[in-house]
Amino acid sequence: MDKFKKVQDLITSAEADVTKFYDGRNAAAGTRVRKAMQELKNLAQEIRSEVTEKKNSAK
Template identity: 70%
Template sequence: MEKFGKIKELIASVEADVEKFYNANNGAAGTRVRKGMQDLKTLAQEIRAEVTEKKNTK
């Protein structure tokens, strides 16, 4: 559950940069969004692995 909380925090932290990128055409914000999305992908993959491991140990 800790990692799921981190995902929610990450999405909230990237939200301002998403607004800047799409609405103000701020290129630097786009770079930060891409990094945030990569971090999100990594966390999601870790959660998937934990769920699979827990499911298979039952």
């Protein structure tokens, strides 16, 4: 559950940079968005692995 909270926090923190990139054409904000998306990808994969492990251990 902690990792899911981290995903929510990361999305919230990246929101300003997404706006800066898409509305303001700020290239540096785009770099920060890409970094945040990579972190989201990694966290999502960790969560998927944990869910699969927990699901399989319940059998």
